[in-house]
Amino acid sequence: MKKHYGEQLAGLREQVLRMGGLVEQMTRRVIQALVERNVNLLAEVRSMETQVNQLHIEIDEACIELIALRQPAAVDLRFIAAAMKINTDMERIGDQAINITQRAESLLAVPTLKPLIDIPRMADIAQEMLKASLDAFVNGDDALAYATILKDDEVDQLKDQVFRELLTFMMSDPTTIPRAMDLILVSRHLERIGDHATNICEDVIFMVKGKDVRHQGPLA
Amino acid sequence: MGNVFEIRDMSSWFGDHQVLKKIRMDIEKNSVTSVMGPSGCGKSTFIRCLNRMHDMTPGFRMSGEILLDGTNIYSEKVDPVYLRRRVGMVFQQPNPFPRMSVFENVAVGLKLNGRKLSRADISEKVERSLVMAALWNEVKDHLTQPGVSLSGGQQQRLCIARALAVEPEVLLMDEPCSALDPMSTAKIEDLIEDLSEKYTIVVVTHNMQQAARISDQVAFFLMGELIEMDKSGKIFTNPSDKRTEQYITGRFG
Numbered sequence: 001m002k003k004h005y006g007e008q009l010a011g012l013r014e015q016v017l018r019m020g021g022l023v024e025q026m027t028r029r030v031i032q033a034l035v036e037r038n039v040n041l042l043a044e045v046r047s048m049e050t051q052v053n054q055l056h057i058e059i060d061e062a063c064i065e066l067i068a069l070r071q072p073a074a075v076d077l078r079f080i081a082a083a084m085k086i087n088t089d090m091e092r093i094g095d096q097a098i099n100i101t102q103r104a105e106s107l108l109a110v111p112t113l114k115p116l117i118d119i120p121r122m123a124d125i126a127q128e129m130l131k132a133s134l135d136a137f138v139n140g141d142d143a144l145a146y147a148t149i150l151k152d153d154e155v156d157q158l159k160d161q162v163f164r165e166l167l168t169f170m171m172s173d174p175t176t177i178p179r180a181m182d183l184i185l186v187s188r189h190l191e192r193i194g195d196h197a198t199n200i201c202e203d204v205i206f207m208v209k210g211k212d213v214r215h216q217g218p219l220a
Numbered sequence: 221m222g223n224v225f226e227i228r229d230m231s232s233w234f235g236d237h238q239v240l241k242k243i244r245m246d247i248e249k250n251s252v253t254s255v256m257g258p259s260g261c262g263k264s265t266f267i268r269c270l271n272r273m274h275d276m277t278p279g280f281r282m283s284g285e286i287l288l289d290g291t292n293i294y295s296e297k298v299d300p301v302y303l304r305r306r307v308g309m310v311f312q313q314p315n316p317f318p319r320m321s322v323f324e325n326v327a328v329g330l331k332l333n334g335r336k337l338s339r340a341d342i343s344e345k346v347e348r349s350l351v352m353a354a355l356w357n358e359v360k361d362h363l364t365q366p367g368v369s370l371s372g373g374q375q376q377r378l379c380i381a382r383a384l385a386v387e388p389e390v391l392l393m394d395e396p397c398s399a400l401d402p403m404s405t406a407k408i409e410d411l412i413e414d415l416s417e418k419y420t421i422v423v424v425t426h427n428m429q430q431a432a433r434i435s436d437q438v439a440f441f442l443m444g445e446l447i448e449m450d451k452s453g454k455i456f457t458n459p460s461d462k463r464t465e466q467y468i469t470g471r472f473g
Contacts, residue, residue: 004413005433068456069432 005070009079012062013138016083019055019090020134022048024127026097027193031123034104034186035116042108045101052094059087075207082207086137089196089203093130096189096196103182103189113169113179122158122190125151129197136201142208145201155194162187224249224390224420225270230284232269234277239265241444242284247390247437252412252421254431254452257441258467263424266441267392270422271307272300288390305333308383312395314375316367316382322359325367325378326350329386345385353381354411373404380411384419391415393423397430409434428468432456440464 003011026048033041063084066072072080129148136145166180202214225247232240240262247253255263265274272293274280285292293303316325326346330337337345346363350356355377359370367378376396383391393412397405412421412434425431431438432452439449440461448461459465466472 004410064457065453069452071429071432 008062008066008070009076012059012066012080012083015055015059015062016086016090017134017138019052019059019087020130020137022052022055023090023093023097024130024134026052026094027100027123027127027130027190030097030100030104031120034100034107035120037108037112039105039108042101042104045097049094049098052091056087056091056094060084063087078207078210082137082203085203086200089199093193093196096193099189100186103186107179107182107186110179113176113183116183118158118162118165119183119187119190122155122162122187122194125155125158126190126193126197129155129194130200133197133200133204136204137207140204140208142205145204145208149198149201152194152198155191159187159191222249223247224289225422226285226287226290228285228287230269230282230286232265232274232280232282235279239444240269240282243446245439245446245449247420247422249420250416250418251436252416252423252434253437253439254435255422255424255439255441256426256428256431256467257447258472259426260443261441262444263426263441264394267394267422267424270390270392271304271309273309275300305329305386306388307390307392308386308388310376310379310383310391310393310396313399314372314379316370316375316378318366318368320367321364322367322370322378323363326381326385329382333386346381349381349385350378352384352415353377354407354414355381371404373400373407376400376404376408377411380408384415388419390420390422393421395424395426397425398427405430440467442467 026045029041029048030045033039033045063080066080067077070076129151132144132148132151135141136148163184166184169176170180202212205211205213223246225245227243227245227247230240230243231238243266255267257263268274269282269286270293274282282294286294288303288306291298317328320328323346326349327342330342330345347356347360350359355374358374359365359378362369367375370378376399380391380396396412397408400408409430412423415421416436423431423434435452437449438452438455440447440455440459440463442463448455448459448464450460454460455464456468459468
């Protein structure tokens with residue numbers, strides 16, 4: 001009646017992927033809503049968050065039960081520990097997508113400040129990082145995880161660039177401040193998504209290599 | 221799914237010593253139930269009551285009822301031999317019959333049960349039992365060798381095949397892996413999970429990690445009492461009784 005250990009591990013991997021797919025899509029949709037000025041897409045993002053929250057709970061439950069009942073060792077233990085941590089990061093990515101949704105709601109209620117260029121670029125890179133981090137997780141690909149971590153700098157630089165550009169708008173015309181502030185916040189949320197993808201990559205490297213690469217500065 | 225066993229206020233004694241105290245338990249069809257607890261808690265006595273293994277033990281008596289599909293197995297109308305065909309048992313030490321071949325060890329139950337079976341029928345049932353016990357591939361070319369020539373883990377699976385040959389509904393296992401090495405243990409544990417699709421299995425173990433791995437339900441016994449019985453996920457993450465928690469976290473026992 002009980003499922004075999006291998007099937008349970010495969011089930012957990014599948015749950016993590018499903019959740020990853022959802023937060024990836026949330027991020028894509030909310031930026032699409034901003035660029036295309038399409039409010040209708042925002043409802044879709046919110047409904048996906050409900051599913052993400054449900055999976056957040058289910059994945060933690062599955063991990064705890066596997067640890068309690070199967071006494072996982074070595075690579076299995078690292079896989080389950082990684083799944084739990086990745087779970088937290090994915091849920092936070094979902095939250096960031098919701099934060100962007102809130103900013104988008106206020107931005108789409110007023111005329112556009114400027115054409116969006118850097119923010120969609122940031123979003124592209126952050127999404128790429130997220131997708132790569134999950135691919136690295138499924139395939140146990142630590143090389144991909146390393147390469148992805150390095151991309152985070154690009155996101156950070158774009159965030160600074162967005163900030164500098166919008167600062168000039170605000171200085172020259174204070175009526176732009178509310179809209180500029182919203183866009184700055186959007187860029188900050190995207191930057192945080194990149195950070196979470198970086199965390200996921202670090203967890204993947206731990207899972208594959210058993211090596212902790214966090215808090216060691218630029219990767220060698 | 222329905223219950224196979226319903227145990228109602230079952231107490232038992234060896235002479236003046238009360239071993240089990242008012243046990244109430246339901247055992248679900250096609251599930252794996254582990255009975256765990258420290259030495260002397262009554263778990264082996266309990267499982268042996270389920271197919272009347274204590275009938276011949278001097279000084280043994282019991283009260284309460286054990287219902288198998290609604291019938292009290294201790295009623296005078298129940299033939300213990302017939303009962304044990306429905307409720308098979310595998311013991312701690314693998315105990316193949318020493319003078320019998322692998323084949324005969326599995327076939328013996330069919331013959332002893334007095335059913336008229338053709339040689340082909342017996343061969344087929346022996347093969348099926350060995351396949352179910354995950355032993356067939358290892359012994360199919362050695363069926364005429366003595367059963368005791370197999371390794372310990374193989375002997376235990378041979379005993380499981382022997383128990384399965386008479387097509388029981390319930391399989392009782394009393395510490396089936398405690399005499400085996402880790403690889404053989406893993407094989408038996410996998411087997412238990414597979415068999416639970418068709419059989420109801422009750423396992424006594426004092427290896428609580430094993431109970432966690434294989435069980436749907438876990439019952440915790442302490443000094444003859446059933447302290448707690450619940451889904452294994454519940455017992456090993458958040459047991460209801462303090463004593464269960466203390467036992468599974470190694471505080472005593």
